[in-house]
Amino acid sequence: MEQTTKLPESVKYDLTFAREIYSLENGSYIKQCMQCGMCAISCATRDIMDYSPRRLFNLIKLGKKDEVLKSNTFWYCTSCCTCKARCPRGIPLVDVMHDLKRYAIKNGYVDYPQAAFCKAFWAEVAGRGKVFEGGVTARFYLIRGLDEVLKAMEMKDIGINMLKRGRLPMFPPKKIKGMGNLKKIIRKAQEIQRKEEAR
Numbered sequence: 001m002e003q004t005t006k007l008p009e010s011v012k013y014d015l016t017f018a019r020e021i022y023s024l025e026n027g028s029y030i031k032q033c034m035q036c037g038m039c040a041i042s043c044a045t046r047d048i049m050d051y052s053p054r055r056l057f058n059l060i061k062l063g064k065k066d067e068v069l070k071s072n073t074f075w076y077c078t079s080c081c082t083c084k085a086r087c088p089r090g091i092p093l094v095d096v097m098h099d100l101k102r103y104a105i106k107n108g109y110v111d112y113p114q115a116a117f118c119k120a121f122w123a124e125v126a127g128r129g130k131v132f133e134g135g136v137t138a139r140f141y142l143i144r145g146l147d148e149v150l151k152a153m154e155m156k157d158i159g160i161n162m163l164k165r166g167r168l169p170m171f172p173p174k175k176i177k178g179m180g181n182l183k184k185i186i187r188k189a190q191e192i193q194r195k196e197e198a199r
């Protein structure tokens with residue numbers, strides 16, 4: 001009887017997602033990753049990440065959109081810069097992680113509380129020119145809803161102690177002088193970013 005060798009099915013990669021990520025401000029650096037693993041062994045939060053930065057970059061190259069955007073990796077990046085300092089290819093991993101956070105928020109991948117925190121922090125800075133902790137907290141809980149408020153009640157003693165020691169201001173500070181100029185700068189930066197993304 002004639003023996004037939006079954007060839008493995010070919011794997012098709014959808015590169016649309018990878019190309020979108022490469023088009024982000026620092027996204028094209030990912031193409032230079034040689035998978036050495038230096039970032040993975042250097043990262044202090046690696047143990048709580050779904051994927052190490054090395055693995056995340058590989059998943060991006062493979063077009064695994066859901067795995068990448070539903071992972072906690074970039075949300076757990078503390079921007080400590082250790083990986084950036086050690087990467088033999090000089091990849092600015094911190095900046096790539098920031099790009100991924102922004103991309104995830106823009107595309108509705110906002111399940112992690114860190115996404116709400118980023119939005120709250122940004123709204124506070126853009127609206128006041130400086131950060132008022134109470135404002136960030138209020139905005140964060142408005143986005144996250146009642147469940148998160150109930151969880152926060154477990155930490156109420158910490159909050160009360162911070163208030164007592166003056167580490168948490170009760171009242172919002174005045175907006176910075178030149179708020180109009182800040183808004184112009186932000187608008188201009190957003191305009192430049194939109195143009196770069198459209199290229």
Ligand code: SF4
Pocket residue numbers: 032033034035036037038039040053054057086087088089090091093
């Ligand atoms: S250290 Fe740099 S080259 Fe090595 S795996 Fe990490 S990103 Fe890639």
Ligand code: SF4
Pocket residue numbers: 039042043044045046053076077078079080081082083084093094097
């Ligand atoms: S910058 Fe982020 S990814 Fe890099 S070592 Fe620090 S926490 Fe890990």
